[in-house]
Amino acid sequence: MLTNEKKEVYKQMKFGYFTLTDNPVEYGDTRKDPNQMILDLEEQCIYAEELGFNSVWVPEHHFAALGILPAPATFLASVAAKTHRIKLAPATVLLPAQHPVRVAEEWALLDVLSGGRTIFSAGRGYDKREYDVFDIDFNKSREIFFESLDVVQKAWNSKDGHFSHQGEFFNFDEILLTPRPVQKSLPIYVAAFSEPSIRKAAEMGENVIFAPFAANMVFGSMENAIKTFQEASAAHGFSGKKASCSYFINVTDTPEEEEATKQRMLKYFTGLVPAFPEDPTKAPPNIRYFAEIVENLKSMTTDKLSDKSIIVGNAEYVTEKLKKIENAGLDEIILYFDFGGLSHLETMQAMERFATQVLPHFNQEDALVQK
Numbered sequence: 001m002l003t004n005e006k007k008e009v010y011k012q013m014k015f016g017y018f019t020l021t022d023n024p025v026e027y028g029d030t031r032k033d034p035n036q037m038i039l040d041l042e043e044q045c046i047y048a049e050e051l052g053f054n055s056v057w058v059p060e061h062h063f064a065a066l067g068i069l070p071a072p073a074t075f076l077a078s079v080a081a082k083t084h085r086i087k088l089a090p091a092t093v094l095l096p097a098q099h100p101v102r103v104a105e106e107w108a109l110l111d112v113l114s115g116g117r118t119i120f121s122a123g124r125g126y127d128k129r130e131y132d133v134f135d136i137d138f139n140k141s142r143e144i145f146f147e148s149l150d151v152v153q154k155a156w157n158s159k160d161g162h163f164s165h166q167g168e169f170f171n172f173d174e175i176l177l178t179p180r181p182v183q184k185s186l187p188i189y190v191a192a193f194s195e196p197s198i199r200k201a202a203e204m205g206e207n208v209i210f211a212p213f214a215a216n217m218v219f220g221s222m223e224n225a226i227k228t229f230q231e232a233s234a235a236h237g238f239s240g241k242k243a244s245c246s247y248f249i250n251v252t253d254t255p256e257e258e259e260a261t262k263q264r265m266l267k268y269f270t271g272l273v274p275a276f277p278e279d280p281t282k283a284p285p286n287i288r289y290f291a292e293i294v295e296n297l298k299s300m301t302t303d304k305l306s307d308k309s310i311i312v313g314n315a316e317y318v319t320e321k322l323k324k325i326e327n328a329g330l331d332e333i334i335l336y337f338d339f340g341g342l343s344h345l346e347t348m349q350a351m352e353r354f355a356t357q358v359l360p361h362f363n364q365e366d367a368l369v370q371k
Contacts, residue, residue, distance in 0.1 A: 013326045013362050016055035017048035017351065018091055018246050018334035021067035023341075024271030030341050034068040038075070040344040045079045047348055049086035051355035055119065057091035057246075057334045065129045066275055073106045080114035089119035091209070091246070091334065092191040096124055096141050097134050100148035100170065101177075104155035108181045116182035121209055122149060123191030127275035144169050146200055149190070153204065156186055189244065194218060195228065202232035202241070209334075210245040213309040217296075222308075226329045242331035248310040249335045251318050251353040261312045262302035264340030269300060315357035322358070 021041065023031055045056040058075055061067030069075060072090040080088055088110065093103060103122075111118035124145035125131075131138040147167045154163040155177045164174040190201035193214040201208050208229050215225035226243045233241045248268075250261040311321045325333060335354065338347040 013322070013330070014054040014332035015354075015359065015362070016057050016087075016089070016244075016332055016334035017045065017053050018057040018336045019044075019338055020059045020091075020336070021061065021069045022268055022271055022339060023064060023068050024066050024274070025064065026271045026274065027267070027341060032341065034064065036344075037068055040347075041069070042075070042079060042082075043344070044338075044347055044351065045086070046082050047351060049083045051351055052359055053086060053351075053355070054332060055087035055089055055334070057089045057121070059091055060094045061127075062094075062097075062130050063133065065127055066271055073110050076118075077110055077113055080110065080117065085117075087117050087119050088114055089189075090121050092121040092123040092189075094125045094130065095122040095148045095152075096136055096144040097130060100151035101155065101172070101175070103148070104152045104177060105179075107186070108156065108177065108179055111181040111183055111186055112179050118181070118183070119187045119189065120152075121189035121191060122152075124197075126193075129275070142197070146204070149188075149204065149206075153188070156181055187242075189242075192229075198225070198229050199232045202229055202238065203236050205233070205236065205238045205241070207242040207244070207331075210243065212245050212247060215245070216308045221328075222325065222330075223328045230329070243329065244332040244334065245325075245330055246334045246336055247325075248312075248339055249318065249337060249354065250312045250350055251315050251357055252312055253314065258312050259302060262305050262310065264342060265305060265310055266300060266302065267340040315353075318354070319358050319361045322362070326362075 019041065021037060023034060023037060025031070041058065045058070048056050056076075056079065058072045059067045059069050060072050062070050072093065076088040076090070079086075093107075095103065107118055107120050122145070124141040128138045131141065136144070147169050150167070151165050151170055154165060158177070161177045161180055162174050163177065165172055187207060189207045189209045190197065190204075191211075192198045192201055192208045193211060195218055198208055210222065210225055212222060215222050219225040219228060222245065229243055230241070233239070248265055250257070252258050252261060307321050311318055313321075322333065337350040337354075342350065
């Protein structure tokens with residue numbers, strides 16, 4: 001057991017605070033007030049810095065189809081003004097839904113305002129409802145996404161800020177990006193569920209962020225997913241590229257608390273299922289594997305939930321599970337505390353439990369030492 005007299009202290013692995021601000025119509029009478037949720041989220045992000053988290057990751061979701069935060073850069077600019085150290089990231093920018101030059105400008109500006117604390121993460125999403133409102137072809141989401149990412153790369157990597165682009169979806173002559181990011185190389189993560197997306201991210205020389213349930217479904221394990229990405233990166237001449245992932249988490253004291261946490265995860269699934277294409281024959285070929293995810297979620301019960309997606313238990317159990325995940329080769333794990341309608345106060349308490357009972361076991365650079 002991990003006791004005050006003798007604790008296993010592991011080499012440092014970074015942890016971030018993560019939320020999707022889930023608050024869909026499927027929650028019925030238990031839905032929260034979206035305006036108050038935004039204010040509560042800001043307080044949670046500020047508290048994450050106080051507790052010693054490395055980063056905060058907030059979503060982009062529209063129309064309350066799932067989450068309630070439509071503009072992560074705007075939100076994080078406010079957090080930046082009230083913090084000093086913590087890194088600021090989206091999880092993730094819905095890149096096909098906006099012009100990539102505007103995205104490059106917006107996140108470069110956040111990097112300036114935050115003093116170089118910005119991490120950029122982007123994905124193509126999975127919710128056709130958002131694409132339909134913005135009049136974007138969901139069937140071409142993958143193609144639009146990677147061309148958009150190419151534009152963002154050009155904007156930030158150009159030597160003097162001047163760049164141009166000619167492609168299938170975007171065409172413009174030379175323009176000047178202002179402002180420029182403070183960081184010489186602003187970190188870019190690609191939110192990747194499928195093997196083609198992982199391999200394309202590797203080809204472009206970017207980092208990846210996984211959803212564990214998808215990594216296990218597509219690759220068999222997190223280790224296999226990371227290995228596939230690292231080997232693909234090396235094949236294209238890139239080394240030192242990072243892999244991160246997200247986990248649902250709660251440090252609990254009793255079996256009853258564990259069961260309540262798992263029930264919250266099932267509640268979260270009720271809002272997530274409508275976002276996925278239920279009929280694979282009507283989904284773009286590059287996301288048809290989501291149909292299998294939908295079937296799994298529909299039949300999910302708490303006894304079927306595993307540490308492949310949720311880590312819930314006492315501090316010793318959580319610490320040991322995170323250590324095993326660390327050994328898979330992850331650079332950072334971002335932790336989802338407030339899923340399924342957890343209150344603001346309970347979320348702050350869950351963050352504090354993790355910070356006081358688990359985080360101290362990951363606070364040294366050296367490999368395993370005994371105290």
